[in-house]
Amino acid sequence: MATLQELRNSLTTVIVRYCIQNTPPAVAFNKQEQLQAILSKSSEDMLTELDTLILESTQENETRRPLLHYLLHGIKQINLFLDCHEPASEEQASTLQDQLVQLIVNIQHLLKTPQSATVLVNHDGNEQAITGLIRGVFQGYSFCKSGAILNETLLLSKATQETIPLIIAGMIKIQCLQQEIHQLQAALKETALKPLQDEQTKPQEGAKASLPATSTPPSFRGDLNEFFNGLLFFSTPSANQSGAAVVDQQPIFWPD
Numbered sequence: 033m034a035t036l037q038e039l040r041n042s043l044t045t046v047i048v049r050y051c052i053q054n055t056p057p058a059v060a061f062n063k064q065e066q067l068q069a070i071l072s073k074s075s076e077d078m079l080t081e082l083d084t085l086i087l088e089s090t091q092e093n094e095t096r097r098p099l100l101h102y103l104l105h106g107i108k109q110i111n112l113f114l115d116c117h118e119p120a121s122e123e124q125a126s127t128l129q130d131q132l133v134q135l136i137v138n139i140q141h142l143l144k145t146p147q148s149a150t151v152l153v154n155h156d157g158n159e160q161a162i163t164g165l166i167r168g169v170f171q172g173y174s175f176c177k178s179g180a181i182l183n184e185t186l187l188l189s190k191a192t193q194e195t196i197p198l199i200i201a202g203m204i205k206i207q208c209l210q211q212e213i214h215q216l217q218a219a220l221k222e223t224a225l226k227p228l229q230d231e232q233t234k235p236q237e238g239a240k241a242s243l244p245a246t247s248t249p250p251s252f253r254g255d256l257n258e259f260f261n262g263l264l265f266f267s268t269p270s271a272n273q274s275g276a277a278v279v280d281q282q283p284i285f286w287p288d
């Protein structure tokens with residue numbers, strides 16, 4: 033099943049392909065290389081670069097600028113959803129589904145509308161008229177340049193209006209499941225690391241209470257005290273033998 037990311041990528045490809053066809057060949061080659069670079073950018077950088085391409089490619093003819101900005105708005109809404117690491121609420125999922133279904137339905141309507149007519153669309157709280165994508169009367173009807181790109185490139189451009197809501201709902205459900213898996217993996221990782229963190233803090237907390245491996249046991253310390261005190265007793269000269277005053281010897285105690 034198709035994903036939201038694939039739908040986003042197809043919208044991005046439409047914009048880049050249109051810009052390629054409306055710039056000189058030398059520049060267009062560079063822009064063609066930009067497609068993969070744009071798709072790998074962060075959401076903010078992606079939107080900024082696409083907006084710049086739209087403005088550059090429509091300087092001489094602004095007729096298609098509303099259409100390209102409408103596609104850019106769809107990319108923005110998808111990116112906002114893709115960037116959420118926590119599972120989306122039912123309201124968020126429902127809102128995105130309505131927006132994307134309307135986007136695809138409007139594009140399909142534009143693909144059937146002549147250039148002499150317009151289709152009203154709503155985005156960013158504004159209503160805007162977009163010129164149709166069918167041209168020609170005397171030479172037969174065919175897609176204009178942007179219409180041909182949309183028809184060939186855009187995911188779901190040929191889907192029926194009955195299946196569009198189902199496909200979009202499936203895309204959103206897959207993304208919600210991925211968000212739930214990501215949240216679960218983060219929780220499991222944190223749970224797995226907690227015992228290790230606790231073990232690392234235990235030696236520091238009990239360092240003062242525990243004896244070092246080389247410490248002398250208390251019972252052996254007592255024996256040593258008696259041994260050294262005995263040596264001092266026998267090795268110290270008395271006043272009768274040396275004529276010196278006898279100095280009281282203080283017992284030696286090993287520190288606890």
